[in-house]
Amino acid sequence: MESGIEELMPRLLPVEDCDLAEDFDPTVPPRTPQEYLKRVQIEAARCPDVVVAQIDPRKLRKKQTVNVSISGCQPAPEGYSPTLKWQQQQVANFSAVRQSLNKHRDHWKSQHLDSNVTMPKPEDEEGWKKFCLGERIYLEIDTQSDDESLGIDYIKATVTTVLEYLISWFGEKKFTPELGRWLYALLACLEKPLLPEAHSLIRQLARRCSEVRVLEENKNEEQISALNLIICLVSRYFDQRDLADEPS
Numbered sequence: 001m002e003s004g005i006e007e008l009m010p011r012l013l014p015v016e017d018c019d020l021a022e023d024f025d026p027t028v029p030p031r032t033p034q035e036y037l038k039r040v041q042i043e044a045a046r047c048p049d050v051v052v053a054q055i056d057p058r059k060l061r062k063k064q065t066v067n068v069s070i071s072g073c074q075p076a077p078e079g080y081s082p083t084l085k086w087q088q089q090q091v092a093n094f095s096a097v098r099q100s101l102n103k104h105r106d107h108w109k110s111q112h113l114d115s116n117v118t119m120p121k122p123e124d125e126e127g128w129k130k131f132c133l134g135e136r137i138y139l140e141i142d143t144q145s146d147d148e149s150l151g152i153d154y155i156k157a158t159v160t161t162v163l164e165y166l167i168s169w170f171g172e173k174k175f176t177p178e179l180g181r182w183l184y185a186l187l188a189c190l191e192k193p194l195l196p197e198a199h200s201l202i203r204q205l206a207r208r209c210s211e212v213r214v215l216e217e218n219k220n221e222e223q224i225s226a227l228n229l230i231i232c233l234v235s236r237y238f239d240q241r242d243l244a245d246e247p248s
Helices: 002-008 033-046 084-109 125-133 159-170 177-189 196-215 221-237
Strands: none
Touching: 084 177, 084 221, 125 159, 125 177, 159 177, 159 196, 177 221, 196 221
16 A cells, blocks of 8 residues: 555655664654654654544535536527617616716715615615615515514615625515616626626626526516616626627
């Protein structure tokens, strides 16, 4: 076994056998280069050929699956693929929105929110979902809730954080106009060049949009158009061209 290991891992600095004092003790610090090398050889010989890690299976029960997708978006349903001209127009409109936003960014930063407007703390994921989507959608009820006791104490959060919260929501819930408006606004606020986290998020968003539009049973033209728009912006404005819809 030892010779086989040496064939796979040849010695870069072969050490010849050397005469050491009879009182050589490998447990004490070496006094000469020969003693040091001999001590290394002894320690290496004591190492087992195979080491098995001791893993507690209970720690693997949670979050043990990581889904990594490198594929593109699913194609739009037949008859609903956006034209190249439409995609180019959406990119132009979006670019104008971003330019206007950047022009007035410093002004709006200096403005105070109305006294009746409160914003969630950055780490309050559920609070942001409720704030952006509204009580009715958050609670998944068909009528307006009369419960006004759900007040939240808010401060400013980052664009990427809120975008992550909403994409997480969208991964399990249906697409709504409220969600679409917030996603569009957050994309408009993303600054280039994208941070790695934002890059990953918007690609995840585009793929999710492509999945939802394929499963759209009623083929709601307005909803599919909104999903097409988000995919278009991610792929063509933020240069994720492998996710782009092929022109119809």
